[in-house]
Amino acid sequence: MSWILLGSILSVALVIMLVVWGCRVMDSPQSLRIHITLGGIMVMLTGSLFGFIANNVVSGGTLTVVDIEIAQWLHEHGSPMLTQCLLIITNLHDPWVISPIAALITLTLAWKKRLYAALAILLIVQGGMLLNLLAKQIFHRARPSFENPLITLTTYSFPSGHVVASTVFYGVLAALLITKTHSRSGAAVILLIASAMIVLVAFSRLYLGAHYLSDVLAAFLEAIAWLVLCLTAIHSHRIYYQQRSIFY
Numbered sequence: 001m002s003w004i005l006l007g008s009i010l011s012v013a014l015v016i017m018l019v020v021w022g023c024r025v026m027d028s029p030q031s032l033r034i035h036i037t038l039g040g041i042m043v044m045l046t047g048s049l050f051g052f053i054a055n056n057v058v059s060g061g062t063l064t065v066v067d068i069e070i071a072q073w074l075h076e077h078g079s080p081m082l083t084q085c086l087l088i089i090t091n092l093h094d095p096w097v098i099s100p101i102a103a104l105i106t107l108t109l110a111w112k113k114r115l116y117a118a119l120a121i122l123l124i125v126q127g128g129m130l131l132n133l134l135a136k137q138i139f140h141r142a143r144p145s146f147e148n149p150l151i152t153l154t155t156y157s158f159p160s161g162h163v164v165a166s167t168v169f170y171g172v173l174a175a176l177l178i179t180k181t182h183s184r185s186g187a188a189v190i191l192l193i194a195s196a197m198i199v200l201v202a203f204s205r206l207y208l209g210a211h212y213l214s215d216v217l218a219a220f221l222e223a224i225a226w227l228v229l230c231l232t233a234i235h236s237h238r239i240y241y242q243q244r245s246i247f248y
Helices: 002-025 029-059 062-076 080-092 095-111 115-139 161-179 184-207 213-247
Strands: none
Touching: 029 062, 029 115, 029 213, 062 184, 062 213, 080 184, 095 115, 095 161, 115 161, 115 213, 161 184, 161 213, 184 213
């Protein structure tokens, strides 16, 4: 299990690093087309993977069998202490908790005249959570069920709202912080912390029986697609107007 968590953290860190690299390196008028192209490719890739998982869930494919087996195994191998720790983690990352925190950060950045950063957090975090609510209404997937559940929820399961909220929140914060960081070690620390938090939230939702594995994977892909789409649009808009100010 520890190796799986470590691999997950590194995988998430790699994805966020690619997103941030696109915003940091492609910061010139000549790179506008490349920036948009790379962003579009990443959105299409993550969107396609999301579609594959969603189709498998709707059609009751092999992934749904794996979902049930993993959910049952985690439920049977829990411990009271781990349950309490993960309940704290999951409650702190409820969308209703992250949303006002993100709103406060947005207002603070706007007050400091960092308008692009404020727009990024507003659009990515709040917009991403609204998009996920729409997705839940489309798929109508029921939550995992157990004889003695750790938590009981009546809302829909696919995709995970907690994972979407934590991914867009930590993802955009990591992007904004790293673009202002000139130290590679500092950037690496930011990446690992953001990735670890996302994976920890995802694991808490699996462990507590709130979601299936496919719910968590789809939520991550959905959030990354939205994160890349918004960062590409905002960053390209900034580069475009910088370019116009040079030539006009």
